[in-house]
Amino acid sequence: MKVTVVGAGNVGATCADVLAYREIANEVVLVDIKEGFAEGKALDIWQKAPINLYDTRTVGVTNDYSKTAGSDVVVITSGLPRKPGMTRDDLISTNAGIVQSVTENIVKYSPDAIIIVVSNPLDVMTYAAHITSKLPRTRVMGMAGILDTARYRAFLAEALNVSPKDIQAVLMGGHGDTMVPLPRYTTVGGIPVTELIDEETLNAIVERTKNGGGELVKLMGTSAWYAPGSAAAQMVEAIVRDQRRVFPVCVKLEGEYGIDGVYLGVPVILGKNGIEKIIELQLNEDEKQLLETSRGHVKEVMEALDNINAAKA
Ligand SMILES: NC(=O)C1=CN([C@@H]2O[C@H](COP(=O)(O)OP(=O)(O)OC[C@H]3O[C@@H](n4cnc5c(N)ncnc54)[C@H](O)[C@@H]3O)[C@@H](O)[C@H]2O)C=CC1
Numbered sequence: 001m002k003v004t005v006v007g008a009g010n011v012g013a014t015c016a017d018v019l020a021y022r023e024i025a026n027e028v029v030l031v032d033i034k035e036g037f038a039e040g041k042a043l044d045i046w047q048k049a050p051i052n053l054y055d056t057r058t059v060g061v062t063n064d065y066s067k068t069a070g071s072d073v074v075v076i077t078s079g080l081p082r083k084p085g086m087t088r089d090d091l092i093s094t095n096a097g098i099v100q101s102v103t104e105n106i107v108k109y110s111p112d113a114i115i116i117v118v119s120n121p122l123d124v125m126t127y128a129a130h131i132t133s134k135l136p137r138t139r140v141m142g143m144a145g146i147l148d149t150a151r152y153r154a155f156l157a158e159a160l161n162v163s164p165k166d167i168q169a170v171l172m173g174g175h176g177d178t179m180v181p182l183p184r185y186t187t188v189g190g191i192p193v194t195e196l197i198d199e200e201t202l203n204a205i206v207e208r209t210k211n212g213g214g215e216l217v218k219l220m221g222t223s224a225w226y227a228p229g230s231a232a233a234q235m236v237e238a239i240v241r242d243q244r245r246v247f248p249v250c251v252k253l254e255g256e257y258g259i260d261g262v263y264l265g266v267p268v269i270l271g272k273n274g275i276e277k278i279i280e281l282q283l284n285e286d287e288k289q290l291l292e293t294s295r296g297h298v299k300e301v302m303e304a305l306d307n308i309n310a311a312k313a
């Protein structure tokens with residue numbers, strides 16, 4: 001299995017490292033626009049192989065997409081991260097240009113690839129990659145839900161003083177303040193979380209999860225990478241090993257949840273064909289309302305992208 005990761009920065013290099021040391025792919029190609037940057041990161045990861053004992057080959061290139069030819073999965077992390085005081089949506093004009101040009105190159109050399117978008121604003125960059133690639137929606141998806149649920153699970157594990165391994169959760173909607181955590185679908189070793197935690201603490205955890213990315217941007221001056229890079233690698237693993245894992249993933253909705261033509265995080269089954277199935281949960285009225293707010297927000301930002309593209313045309 002060959003996997004390309006575009007963008008050898010914080011998230012891209014972390015993802016490539018996880019793909020290599022967990023031997024998720026046989027070959028990982030890292031691509032960056034900065035001369036020598038991807039080459040250096042790939043060489044460093046390869047030199048770690050004798051220490052961590054793996055044989056995944058890691059190769060770095062500066063903008064040479066011919067080396068990515070025949071990739072089974074491509075992860076797009078190229079683009080600016082936000083700085084304190086910015087929203088993810090503030091990145092749209094710069095990152096849309098980057099994601100769209102990267103996608104053109106990817107599809108040229110790997111027409112059969114499955115594309116996982118990580119660049120922000122996530123839902124709208126998934127839209128950008130999808131319309132540029134012209135691939136079926138099952139093969140162009142965005143990573144955010146695994147990260148957002150991981151934050152939620154980590155905060156719950158801390159509050160309950162239990163292993164994060166035993167916390168199962170799902171959330172939906174856009175990757176931003178309007179994300180929709182679903183405490184009703186959160187369990188701890190099979191026990192509904194609401195039986196173990198008081199409402200006030202749970203609400204505080206939900207709010208902290210919504211601001212999870214911003215909390216890290218404030219602390220570090222740039223956004224997170226360990227959890228995001230690992231989350232993207234986990235999606236790659238589900239695809240290349242045909243694991244049929246159930247994850248929240250950003251995908252174009254075509255009627256599911258009563259939504260058409262908007263890219264939102266929903267639970268899916270992820271396997272060798274990409275999105276094997278979108279799972280439709282029964283939402284209550286409050287949850288439906290939260291999802292509708294999220295849909296409205298993502299739709300607005302999609303329209304902003306349409307305007308940017310129309311102005312360029
Ligand atoms: N979906 C999610 O949950 C998350 C998304 N992100 C997003 O991922 C993106 C990357 O974040 P970081 O890795 O922290 O940023 P970074 O600045 O460390 O790395 C980005 C890399 O992209 C490269 N790049 C820029 N234009 C390029 C092009 N045309 N072709 C190839 N490479 C290009 C840059 O040279 C840089 O090395 C950001 O947009 C960030 O907001 C970050 C964390 C979580």
Ligand SMILES: O=C([O-])CC(=O)C(=O)O
Binds near residue numbers: 212
């Ligand atoms: O917060 C950001 O800008 C990066 C991101 O999407 C996250 O860490 O959730």
